Amino acid sequence: MYAKSKVAQVDRPIEVPILGEWISLGDIDDASPAVGGMFVLRAMTAKERRGWSVADIVGTAQHRARTHDGHSTRALTSVQSPTVEQFAADAIGWLLARGLIGPTAEAQHGPYWMLTSDGMAAAERGSVTHIEASMRLHAELHPLLDVSARPNFERGDYAIAVLAATQKVEVHVREAAGLGKGKVGVNLMREAFKVGGPLADAGEVPAEQEAVLSLFVGAIGAFKNPTSHRTVEYDSPIEAASIIHLADLLLRIIDRAKVRRAAEVSDE
Template sequence: MGISDLETLSNDEIAALPVDRRALLVLADAVQLDTWNWRNWCLGFSQNRPSPGLATAEAAIAEAWGWLISRTLISTKGGSYDFHDFHVTTAGREALERGLAYVQATIRLDVELVPSLERKVRPQFLLGDFELAAFAAMREVEIAVRDLGGLGTDLVGVPLMQNAFREGGPLHDPTVHPAESVAQMNLYAGAMGLFKNPASHRRVDYYDPSEASEVILLADLLLRILQRQRASSSS
């Protein structure tokens, strides 16, 4: 669906669209028309549309504008005292350029990450370097396991996780059920084997940025588990 397709949709079709998809169509149409006042855009939208279902479509369009504001894809226009004036933000321009999948992935990642991921990984992701962001996230897990376990740099990836969490290893917790210890070892080793090791040897393309965001969220979970384990051992 292209940027000019909004006017080709019926009122019912507009109302039936998911709000994020509908919002990007609205934003693209407003940019194409060089609109800077969303109230005027709404008036123009309603002017030539058929009456049946118009009220429902208008409510859906209003919801789309609200969604754009809440996601900071548009903002009030600097120097203007008219609430209806707006400009497209940097995030909004990125959304139009990269598409709905990118927007959905950034929303999925719109949570507080552990500090190392906030500093080193989120900026890469927002720049569209999905492969590097996912790889960097898993590398942070690898670094944290090595540091917490006091292990040398001769071990990387899966062998590092297996040595760290195996029975008698520096991160093995003898107080939990043996099956849980094995599961933890397999969780960390599997994450390295599937998401970090391949990117170390070849290009891994994340055609769906949501998949890259999920890898980052998995790394965030693994790092939080390590933080809890560090706090527990300290106490």
């Protein structure tokens, strides 16, 4: 397994400028790709320039290192330089993977990067938690979630996104089960998925049918009902994204139940 080399203890206080922002080799050595990426992102945001190359990020740092007292400047040694190069590679790779930077028109002369709209938004927030959560929703979701849940999530309206996702589950259950509007929320789930109910899988043992019933009752009771009846704030976009993923799973279970029910009706 690959393990990057560690900075010698005596070298940790040495500072280098990354896009004009000073950082010690010790902090560089300790930084994860996410921490490095945010450092580079903030440094880019603080400048008026539009594009940066690897040389901008690494070159100056390699030649303008200073001791912790800030008085003496020198070039990094061949042993110290790879630490800065690895830091830049990790940071740029992390930023590119999340769509926070993209190529400029100068890319024909080598890789030059600029902030994307998402990058500017992340820099303004000072956090990439929203971006990390959004990546969880980059995979294909059930089409019903693209109507409202995903757009609201991308705007940062997490509670509305959760409500939209769980409401789609409720509506889809009602339509698939052929039940009237008088049944809502948890009661609707119980009626639709009870053993022998219209969406229950008669081919499964009763205990498994009850488990699916509990899954739907729990999801609607815990995530849909509260947002329907009062203001609920989601401080963590990752939590909201996880609930939307749960809604995606439930919608797919409903689809399978709908197909199964149609087949049963056609055989009658």
